[in-house]
Amino acid sequence: MQERIVITGMGIISAIGNTVEENYNALLSGQSGVGELTLFESIHRETIKVGQVKKTTEQLIAELELSSDNNYTRTALLGAYAAKEAIANAGIRDINDRKTGLISSTSVGGMDYTEKYFFEYETTEASRKYIDAQGAGDSTDKIADYIGLKGFVTTISTACSSAANAVMMGARLLKAGKLDRVIVGGTDALSKFTVNGFNTLMILTDGYNTPFDQNRKGLNLGEAAAYLVLECEDIAIADGRTILGVVSGYANANDAYHQTASSENGEGAYLAMQKALKMANLSSNQVDYVNAHGTATPNNDLSEGRAMQRIFTDQMPLFSSTKPYTGHTLAAAGAIEAVYSLLAIQHGVVFPNKNFVTPMEELSIRPQTTLVHKEINTVLSNSFGFGGNCSTVIFSKF
Amino acid sequence: MEDLKIELKGKIIEVLNLEDITIEDIQDNDPLFGDGLGLDSIDALELIVLMDKDYGIKLSDPKEGRSIFQSVETMATYIAANRTK
Amino acid sequence: MKVYINGLGSVSCQEGTRNFKSADLTKVSQGLNQATQPSYKDLIPAGMLRRMAKGVKMGIYASHSALEEANITVPDAVITGTGLGCLIDSEKFLCAMLENNESYLTPTSFIQSTHNTVGGQIALQLQCMGYNFTYVHQNTSFESALLDALLQVQAGELDNALIGGVDEIGDMTMHFLQLAKKINTTDEVFTKGVNYGEGATFMVLENRLTAQSYAEVVDTDISNRIDSVPDYIKTFLARQSLTPNQIEVLVVGSNQTANDGTYYSEAQNICSNSVVETFKEFSGEYHTASAFGLLNACEMLKYQQLFSTGESKSIEYILVYNQFDGKDHSLTLLKKC
Structure with a gap:
């Protein structure tokens, strides 16, 4: 191995x-x-x-x-x-x-x-x-x-x-x-x-x-x-380091749909999540928490939401976007959320998706809105960018 | 109204950089998006700025643009009714 | 797994897209040198062309040539490098913002200013849903892309990858760099002033040896700063069990100015059996100009002929060495295939 x-x-x-x-x-x-x-x-x-x-x-x-x-x-x-x-x-x-x-x-x-x-x-x-x-x-x-x-x-x-x-x-x-x-x-x-x-x-x-x-x-x-x-x-x-977690899977795919907007069904996001899970040798139901890209633009959340529904089908793990805390920090976002994903694993906690009130009509899934303490072994973190750039990194407990 | 439509066609060609298209090529009722001129969502944002800059019309939601930007005809009608400059 | 360069494409200050013999080329002029623009109309639909930045057009053109040569329609990955991205649009948006006090701004130039716009639009045009990365690390932007692709093809994660370097001249930024005496003007040559160029150089890396193959990419390395040129080169070659005297041709990114320091002469001294070839007098300096040097190296290996003189020569290994003002060093080793 x-x-x-x-x-x-x-x-x-x-x-x-x-x-x-x-x-x-x-x-x-x-x-x-x-x-x-x-x-x-x-x-x-x-x-x-x-x-x-x-x-x-x-x-x-x-x-x-x-x-x-x-x-x-x-x-x-x-x-x-x-x-x-x-x-x-x-x-x-x-x-x-x-x-x-x-x-x-x-x-x-x-x-x-x-x-x-x-x-x-x-x-x-x-x-x-x-x-x-x-x-x-x-x-x-x-x-x-x-x-x-x-x-x-x-x-x-x-x-x-x-x-x-x-x-x-x-x-x-x-x-x-x-x-x-x-x-x-x-x-x-x-x-x-x-x-x-x-x-x-x-x-x-x-x-x-x-x-x-x-x-x-x-x-x-x-x-x-x-x-x-x-x-x-x-x-x-x-070197006697304290190990905080494992990078168990990752993938990048391109949505190839539009210069700035994401596709309706989130194909790029779907591919990134699918390939990352494959690399991590995990099935989607082994993911305990998804730290979503969730920028709160009409386009991103619909596209990402649909892609998540396609990946996780009827077993959607707890998910939230932490952007209500930090704002969208652009290029840094993937690293900020990597830290939050590792904190989730370390402390066994899912951070709530603040400011959520009304479920989206197009989606059957709902973000986690309260703080939850539970064992977290695997976190999937999404980051998407202009130019159709879709990335997923999976972090696991050591 | 006819003058406004001609003016509008010229502006659309200019701001959207439609190099191979002339004012005569655009019919008043041609759809601007999709099969007509083939404009897309980024063009719609450019047109929103044009409305603000040249006619003093502010659209705060890109969705509002959909019905207004159907054709030169619909745009001209909207501008004539709402322009502040 | 061995990795080959199976297609090349470029847009540069030179006429045409290929740059084999130096005798056919024109040296860049003192100051700024715009790339010669090919006709894009046959290649890019008018609807897309109207909004494309110069860098995007050059990138699409060069990548099209490279893919066509390699006989690949859609590559497994698109990996680009650029120093400053589509600089002309960045300047346009910035100036409009400052001049109009943040009013009446439009999105097109902002979108084009995003560094990965070239890679993104190539993928969009090719409908390539694979891996898509953009490196933006000054004079090692292209080599970062090359290394990424090389590792993935070597590891069997990809069968092929389209890689490239692209940079634009932005009038205002370059003018400021002239004021700072970093780029020559038509009137004045500065101690550390270079003649500037722009362009796009794309290549297809693949795990198959074909009739079209130019060279095998053996290894590449980048380093922000180095202590010793001889040690850097020796350590790099030792990874392949080679020594500097086995290098027949050394391609260096020299500008023949004070920026060169003693780096290239030290490299020349240690690669004592090498013919030394230069290229920036034909490409001009820019952040991804080293890709133009690598393209020349590919052609030298394939045709077993020196770029500078056109002379035939038996060449097994070429080492390409680039740095700028003592920073961002890169080495790339190519082998005849």
């Missing part, structure tokens, strides 16, 4: 907390991080709500002890912050004592700074240090430098499924023996660019997002970063 890929550390910063523990406590107490947009000026401030990290950019710079001439964007800062926690959580003292890689993901990259300085580059030389910071890979480079990692470093950007795909590529590199351990995840800061982009698509709600509700009106954007430390089982054991 092929060696298992295990998770030995995790770190997160989101609208509901700056550490894994804070996130867990907020999930238990049902406390949402979605609220007013204060990070930057915007004409949409009165009409939308967002999931902002409760630290200013200046605070992040200070806490990371960066020099004043740094050119970290907020995306890079959030990433470095969460990656640091993941490494400490795993108990890694020297990042280069094993062949270690970093696979980060982002959708917006350094756009949060580009939009601030774009019209200043021409006249102000001091701002030009941010020109190169726009590239998505720049945030990953900054994180690698911050944690002192030399070696395999890359970045994935497949819109809102990005971080789930980083988990997949990380697991693949470990299985192929290219690396001993790998830090995988994603980071995205809020930016005017994404707020306005999603606004043109008319999929932002003016209230709080209500996944899988008949009257859902769209998503709240959020910002966050989260990373997992993945290792080969034998190395993790040899």
